[in-house]
Amino acid sequence: MKYLALVYYDEKLMQQKSQQEWDALNQECIACVENLSTSGHFITGSPLMPTNTATTVRVRDNRVAVTDGPFAETKEQLAGFYMLEAKDLNEAIALAGKIPPARYGSVEVRPVRELMEEGNQAGGNAG
Amino acid sequence: MSMPDIFQVRLQEIYQTESRRVLATLIRLLGNFDLAEEALHDAFAVALTQWPTEGIPDNPRAWLVSTGRFKAIDQLRRKARFDVSYEDVAERLQSELTTEQEEAHSIEDDRLRLIFTCCHPSLAPEAQLALTLREVCGLTTEEIASAFLAATPTVAQRIVRAKAKIRDARIPYEVPEAQQLPERLDSVLHVIYLIFNEGYSASAGDKLIRHDLSAEAIRLARLLCQLLPEPEVEGLLALLLLQDARRAARVSADGELILLEQQDRALWDQQQIREGCNRVLRALASRRFGPYSLQAAIAAVHAEADTMENTDWPQIVGLYDALLAMTPSPVIELNRAVAVAMRDGPEQGLQLIDALLARDALTDYHLCHAARADLYRRLGQKEEARAAYRRALELAQQGPEQRFLASRLAELESD
Numbered sequence: 095m096k097y098l099a100l101v102y103y104d105e106k107l108m109q110q111k112s113q114q115e116w117d118a119l120n121q122e123c124i125a126c127v128e129n130l131s132t133s134g135h136f137i138t139g140s141p142l143m144p145t146n147t148a149t150t151v152r153v154r155d156n157r158v159a160v161t162d163g164p165f166a167e168t169k170e171q172l173a174g175f176y177m178l179e180a181k182d183l184n185e186a187i188a189l190a191g192k193i194p195p196a197r198y199g200s201v202e203v204r205p206v207r208e209l210m211e212e213g214n215q216a217g218g219n220a221g
Numbered sequence: 222m223s224m225p226d227i228f229q230v231r232l233q234e235i236y237q238t239e240s241r242r243v244l245a246t247l248i249r250l251l252g253n254f255d256l257a258e259e260a261l262h263d264a265f266a267v268a269l270t271q272w273p274t275e276g277i278p279d280n281p282r283a284w285l286v287s288t289g290r291f292k293a294i295d296q297l298r299r300k301a302r303f304d305v306s307y308e309d310v311a312e313r314l315q316s317e318l319t320t321e322q323e324e325a326h327s328i329e330d331d332r333l334r335l336i337f338t339c340c341h342p343s344l345a346p347e348a349q350l351a352l353t354l355r356e357v358c359g360l361t362t363e364e365i366a367s368a369f370l371a372a373t374p375t376v377a378q379r380i381v382r383a384k385a386k387i388r389d390a391r392i393p394y395e396v397p398e399a400q401q402l403p404e405r406l407d408s409v410l411h412v413i414y415l416i417f418n419e420g421y422s423a424s425a426g427d428k429l430i431r432h433d434l435s436a437e438a439i440r441l442a443r444l445l446c447q448l449l450p451e452p453e454v455e456g457l458l459a460l461l462l463l464q465d466a467r468r469a470a471r472v473s474a475d476g477e478l479i480l481l482e483q484q485d486r487a488l489w490d491q492q493q494i495r496e497g498c499n500r501v502l503r504a505l506a507s508r509r510f511g512p513y514s515l516q517a518a519i520a521a522v523h524a525e526a527d528t529m530e531n532t533d534w535p536q537i538v539g540l541y542d543a544l545l546a547m548t549p550s551p552v553i554e555l556n557r558a559v560a561v562a563m564r565d566g567p568e569q570g571l572q573l574i575d576a577l578l579a580r581d582a583l584t585d586y587h588l589c590h591a592a593r594a595d596l597y598r599r600l601g602q603k604e605e606a607r608a609a610y611r612r613a614l615e616l617a618q619q620g621p622e623q624r625f626l627a628s629r630l631a632e633l634e635s636d
Binding site: 148149158159160161162163188205 | 341342343344345346348382385386389390391392393395397401404
């Protein structure tokens with residue numbers, strides 16, 4: 095049985111952290127992934143860039159509609175996830191537009207962030 | 222004129238015609254909006270000191286691009302003393318240096334890339350507007366803020382965030398591929414239309430027309446038309462030209478609104494109308510036109526009539542039918558209702574407007590109540606007309622419109 099663990103936090107609170115605190119937390123995350131990999135429990139995972147980098151894609155009448163920001167339709171619930179490799183946002187949007195549920199609900203596209211030992215982007219006081 | 226004066230004038234001209242082109246190319250070369258803006262300023266600063274003694278180069282644009290790029294490399298090298306990660310970027314820029322000839326051909330493409338990047342649909346609409354006016358048109362943040370009645374820090378923040386999103390979400394600096402073009406072009410056309418609209422009828426404040434913004438929108442539409450001659454681009458340009466052609470007749474000497482029926486049609490700009498009409502015909506003939514071309518066709522029918530009565534109302538109603546089929550909207554229904562009233566009489570128009578209000582559309586739209594008031598006035602039903610004018614007046618936000626409605630109301634009350 096596979097399980098998806100989704101991470102939620104209050105971005106505003108996290109942005110109040112100092113760069114040092116933020117980097118320390120990211121180092122903990124790297125260690126956590128290493129432990130889970132060693133024990134064979136880790137399949138895939140990644141942190142994301144903050145929500146202000148989000149783009150929402152919907153397909154209606156065969157037309158791709160692109161809007162700024164994370165989707166905020168509370169009637170819709172998380173139904174799955176795709177980790178995509180794309181050269182830029184336009185390619186990511188084109189790929190997201192091919193995900194079938196984009197015709198019924200919405201697909202949020204957000205860049206993945208790299209976990210670094212230090213200088214982690216946007217989340218500590220850097221953002 | 223003395224030599225320094227001639228030089229100043231020439232430099233000013235070069236700044237006006239070339240600065241946006243140079244910026245567009247620098248953004249592509251440097252891959253960074255802020256660095257490109259800095260480089261542009263640096264390049265002009267060097268020109269200001271070098272050109273008076275060494276003369277203006279044969280190709281100022283290419284000179285500015287290459288000077289700007291060298292300045293950016295210097296800048297990155299200086300930053301690299303504190304942060305080594307800049308060294309790689311500086312290295313890459315140094316190694317990618319191309320000749321001026323190689324550069325020249327892609328400069329017009331760069332302007333198109335800049336427009337599409339600023340109008341990317343994954344940026345919020347307000348951010349698209351602000352970024353386009355800032356980067357493509359070269360307006361200052363203060364000018365944009367005052368045009369849209371926003372606080373300067375708010376606009377500045379919108380621009381900063383938009384640039385950060387372009388960088389972090391990796392919005393590419395490119396003209397979309399053919400299959401993506403229709404929907405991407407929509408946002409570009411929409412932004413130009415919004416800029417024009419703000420100029421044609423300011424959303425608030427005491428001035429009805431902001432000619433600077435209308436002119437900027439027309440300039441952008443013309444540029445886009447040259448760079449990307451799609452029928453709907455031509456349709457949008459035609460629409461803007463035809464609307465703007467009535468500018469001199471739309472407002473009285475003391476800044477009051479003059480409705481279409483009272484306008485002195487001799488003041489309409491006939492040359493602009495001819496150009497608009499020709500462009501509409503071309504757009505419609507392509508059979509690949511969209512809603513802007515149809516709106517332009519409606520404006521063209523108005524522009525070609527010598528009086529309100531001699532307007533081809535059946536044709537206008539027909540064009541509204543086509544427009545509604547393409548993009549259903551209550552505002553278009555309202556405009557169609559007004560045209561129907563002209564074709565069939567005020568009662569027919571009122572029926573359509575009342576049907577709109579009955580389904581709770583446009584209840585708070587002042588022009589809906591103003592149109593209703595006018596039709597009652599024409600029928601001689603003063604009581605209903607007064608009530609509708611009062612409702613319109615409550616909802617109107619703009620000085621000249623409020624004064625117009627108040628004067629109509631006063632006329633009815635004095636009878």
